[in-house]
Amino acid sequence: MRFNGLVVVLLTGGLFGGATTASAQEAEAQLVIRDHQFVPTEITVPAHAKIKLVIDNQDATAEEFESYELNREKVVAAKSKITVYVGPLEPGRYPFFGDFHKDSANGVLIAK
Amino acid sequence: MRTKCLSVFAAVSLLHVSAALAADPADHVYLPSVVQGEIEFELNGGYQQWPNNGDNGERQLIYEAGYGVTSWWKSELGIGSTRLPGESTHLDELEWENIFALTEPGEYWLDLGVFAELEHDYGEHGNALTIGPMFQKEFGVVQTNVNVLFSRGLGELAAQGTELDYNWQVKWRGNPLFEPGIQGFGTLGSTGDAGHPFAHKLGPAFFSQTLVGGRNKLKFDTALLFGLNRNSPNTTLRFTLEFEIY
Numbered sequence: 001m002r003f004n005g006l007v008v009v010l011l012t013g014g015l016f017g018g019a020t021t022a023s024a025q026e027a028e029a030q031l032v033i034r035d036h037q038f039v040p041t042e043i044t045v046p047a048h049a050k051i052k053l054v055i056d057n058q059d060a061t062a063e064e065f066e067s068y069e070l071n072r073e074k075v076v077a078a079k080s081k082i083t084v085y086v087g088p089l090e091p092g093r094y095p096f097f098g099d100f101h102k103d104s105a106n107g108v109l110i111a112k
Numbered sequence: 113m114r115t116k117c118l119s120v121f122a123a124v125s126l127l128h129v130s131a132a133l134a135a136d137p138a139d140h141v142y143l144p145s146v147v148q149g150e151i152e153f154e155l156n157g158g159y160q161q162w163p164n165n166g167d168n169g170e171r172q173l174i175y176e177a178g179y180g181v182t183s184w185w186k187s188e189l190g191i192g193s194t195r196l197p198g199e200s201t202h203l204d205e206l207e208w209e210n211i212f213a214l215t216e217p218g219e220y221w222l223d224l225g226v227f228a229e230l231e232h233d234y235g236e237h238g239n240a241l242t243i244g245p246m247f248q249k250e251f252g253v254v255q256t257n258v259n260v261l262f263s264r265g266l267g268e269l270a271a272q273g274t275e276l277d278y279n280w281q282v283k284w285r286g287n288p289l290f291e292p293g294i295q296g297f298g299t300l301g302s303t304g305d306a307g308h309p310f311a312h313k314l315g316p317a318f319f320s321q322t323l324v325g326g327r328n329k330l331k332f333d334t335a336l337l338f339g340l341n342r343n344s345p346n347t348t349l350r351f352t353l354e355f356e357i358y
Contacts, residue, residue, distance in 0.1 A: 050218070064147075064327070064358065068288050071250060072217060075148045075183070075358075085218035090252060099327050099358065 025049040029109075033057040033076065036101035047091040047111040053084045063105060067096035070109065087111070137345070138172040138192070139297050140333075140352050141257050141279045144225025144246040146186040146213045151357045152178040154188070160337075160345035162197065170345075171195040176209065186211040194235075207231040211246075223248035227259060239266040242277075253285045273304015283319050291319040295335040298344075309343035329356040 027049045032039040036059060045051050057063050057076040066073045070086045086094075089111040098105025137158025154176040161169040171194065178188030187210050194204035212226040225246040232239050244261040259279040265271055278300065283293030296314035317335035324330045334351040 068285075068321075071255065071285060073145075073147055083216065085216055087218070 026052060028052040028054065031055045031107070033059055033063050033098065033105065035059065036061075036063070036098065036104045038096075038098065038105055038107035041107045042110060043107070044110045044112060045087075045089070048088045050085065051087045051089070051109075053086060053109075054081060055084060056081045062100065064099035065096060066099045067094060067109075069094040070096060072096075073099075136172055136194075137170055137348050137350060138174050139279060140350065141281045141295060142211060142225075142227045142246050142259050143257055144211070144213050144215070144223050144248050145217055146180050146182070146184055146211055147356075147358070148180045148183040149358060150180040150186075152176070152186075152188065153355045153357075154178065154190075155353045156351070157353075158348060158350035160348035162345050163342070170197060171201070172204070174205075174207070176207075178209070184213045186213075203234050205231050205233050217248070218250070221249075227261065236265075238270050240264065240270070241266060254282065255285055256280070256282045271302075271304060273302040273308075275302040275308070276300040281317060283317070288321050293317045293319060295337065297337065297348075298340075310341065311344040312340040313337040313344045313348055314340065315348075324355075327358040330354070331356065 025046075025048075027046050029043050029045050029051060031043060031053060033055065055065055055076055057078060057080055060078050062075055062077050064073065064075045065082070065084060072084050072086060074082055074084055076082045086109070091112050092110075094109040094111065096107050096109060137160040138156040139158070140156055156174040156176070157172065159169055159171050172192060174190050174192035176188045176190035178186055180186045187208070190207040190209060191203070192205045192207065193201050195201040208230045210228045212228070214224045214226060217223050225248075227242070227244055227246050229242040230239065231242065240263060242261050242263040244259060247258045249256050257280060261277045261279070263275045263277060264273070277298065279295075279297050281293055281295040283291045285291055293316075294314060295317040296312070298312035299310060301308040301310055315335055315337040317333060319331075319333040321329060321331040331354040332352070334349070337348040337350065339345050339347070
């Protein structure tokens with residue numbers, strides 16, 4: 001069940017260095033694509049924090065992570081990982097879907 | 113990121129430039145984002161009315177086709193036609209546009225990209241290069257974009273100097289079918305012409321996008337721009353219609 005659960009790791013600021021704000025809080029969440037579905041289908045993350053979302057596509061075909069609400073759209077090649085950064089988010093529900101398998105690949109990111 | 117920067121700077125160093133470009137009615141705001149493998153067909157159009165030209169304004173249409181070559185590089189080829197006041201419509205330009213996304217959206221405080229365009233102008237029988245940074249910043253559901261563009265002509269016959277232009281927009285991302293916003297375009301003059309007039313125009317805009325079957329997406333945006341000084345067109349109506357296929 002390594003990838004079934006949500007892993008949220010709160011990190012303190014200064015992760016990026018350079019021009020980024022050193023005091024910004026960041027959370028990390030992991031999402032798996034398996035059998036053209038997101039696992040888990042719901043992710044809860046802290047509101048008002050930047051979210052580093054690591055998406056691991058375990059399928060043999062590509063998928064596209066897309067969310068109008070999160071303003072993100074990125075292709076995940078087969079058997080590979082990508083990182084998507086979102087937020088800081090206001091409390092609420094932010095749906096996302098897999099553009100290549102819309103019927104099965106759906107999920108929601110919940111900020112609270 | 114280092115590889116991306118090196119690629120961009122290498123491309124720039126190969127292209128030495130000269131000659132200023134005038135602001136075009138079909139200008140639009142460029143975004144520092146790329147979707148790998150995506151094919152785009154785009155139509156950019158504009159009509160602008162200058163003082164003392166009656167109904168005989170300038171019209172421009174640019175057809176473009178593009179492809180997301182990598183996760184950080186998109187390339188587009190375009191062809192444009194223009195109708196100047198008192199003239200008939202003619203083939204105006206061939207262009208090769210490139211978008212380099214240097215940062216992952218949201219990773220840093222500011223998203224950064226580089227725009228680079230090589231253009232052949234049929235009217236002036238010359239080539240020109242436009243290059244500059246693209247910035248994007250999200251504040252919740254508000255997205256802001258700024259382009260700073262440096263343009264120079266290529267070749268011995270090209271006008272001297274580098275022209276500095278800017279494009280910007282602010283939009284409210286609440287409903288994909290109707291996102292209200294503001295756009296602005298302008299030029300801050302040329303290094304080769306101290307008397308080169310500034311021009312500024314801005315006005316309301318709206319943006320819209322919808323899924324149209326399969327993985328395809330249709331996007332549209334338009335703006336009605338008003339000149340802010342005597343060197344600017346009184347009014348400009350511009351639009352972009354974009355069809356994305358993956």
